[in-house]
Amino acid sequence: MRLVTFHHNNAPARLGAQIDDGVIDLAALAAHHGTQLPHDLRSFIDAGATALETARRLLAEGPTGWPSEAVRPLAEVSLHAPLRPGKIIGVGLNYVEHVEESSRSLDTDKELPPRPVLFSKPATAVTGPGQPILHNADLTTQLDWECELAVVIGKSAFRVSEDDAFDHIFGYSIINDISARDQRRSGQWFFSKGQDSYAPFGPAVVTKDDVPDPMALDLSLRVNGVTKQKSNTRHMLFPIARLIADISSGVTLEPGDVIATGSPSGVGAGMVPPEFLAPGDTVEATVEGIGTLTNPVLDAR
Numbered sequence: 001m002r003l004v005t006f007h008h009n010n011a012p013a014r015l016g017a018q019i020d021d022g023v024i025d026l027a028a029l030a031a032h033h034g035t036q037l038p039h040d041l042r043s044f045i046d047a048g049a050t051a052l053e054t055a056r057r058l059l060a061e062g063p064t065g066w067p068s069e070a071v072r073p074l075a076e077v078s079l080h081a082p083l084r085p086g087k088i089i090g091v092g093l094n095y096v097e098h099v100e101e102s103s104r105s106l107d108t109d110k111e112l113p114p115r116p117v118l119f120s121k122p123a124t125a126v127t128g129p130g131q132p133i134l135h136n137a138d139l140t141t142q143l144d145w146e147c148e149l150a151v152v153i154g155k156s157a158f159r160v161s162e163d164d165a166f167d168h169i170f171g172y173s174i175i176n177d178i179s180a181r182d183q184r185r186s187g188q189w190f191f192s193k194g195q196d197s198y199a200p201f202g203p204a205v206v207t208k209d210d211v212p213d214p215m216a217l218d219l220s221l222r223v224n225g226v227t228k229q230k231s232n233t234r235h236m237l238f239p240i241a242r243l244i245a246d247i248s249s250g251v252t253l254e255p256g257d258v259i260a261t262g263s264p265s266g267v268g269a270g271m272v273p274p275e276f277l278a279p280g281d282t283v284e285a286t287v288e289g290i291g292t293l294t295n296p297v298l299d300a301r
Helices: 026-032 041-046 049-060 096-105 190-194 240-248
Strands: 002-007 014-019 022-025 071-073 078-080 088-092 117-121 133-135 147-153 169-176 199-207 218-223 226-232 258-260 282-287 291-299
Touching (some): 002 041, 022 026, 117 190, 169 282, 199 291, 240 258
Parallel strands (some): 088 258
Antiparallel strands (some): 014 022, 022 071, 088 117, 169 199, 218 226
């Protein structure tokens, strides 16, 4: 199931299931059939298997079972970030080639990390598809991109084993881990990676049953139509199960939390000469089976 958060005209944002070129309002669909589904994705995740099963059953009836008031053409709605995460946990240096380019261009250790390198992004950094990445030249001249597979947690996880890790996943999305490379402070990444608009997220969350192997997904990123990153999740240094086990060894992962699983090589800082984003640029991050997350870069001053 491909889940989006959308609004139509001036109505409040709603949870929808995208099917082909249409969006079905799940709460409206459920009400038509005399039952209930949440209006937002966070509540839908919290509702667990019952909500998923109900949505699947109602959607399986096909267009004859979908009331007209619940169906909107995709071209007529505006998409938002799928949800506002409780927390975003970023993973640094999780692709071997990115470790090398970072050691060369960002003064990080050239040796492969023995454990996942973790940092956080605040929920205020989230922005949705089509929304701007803010470039404030008073704060940075080195605004960079990183296309990443996002893992959306569906069930609380604390001290979870690798074998059980996938039981705690709801689905997958895309995060563009935007970074102000010149705002790292004594090795700390929070301000570099946590400013407003530095976590473009979406355009959808695809439930885990529709992603047979998240460790074999092509991912790529383009700036103004030119490919900068191209890799596959199979090249992660620490795979998804290991990340969940490591993070949950000391931090409780809650429903709606997001893990940004790391970037492959091809970031702007690693180019020769370095390349960085500027107002007027357009960034497209693509993950196989999930879609493309597109954001313009705008002057924030």
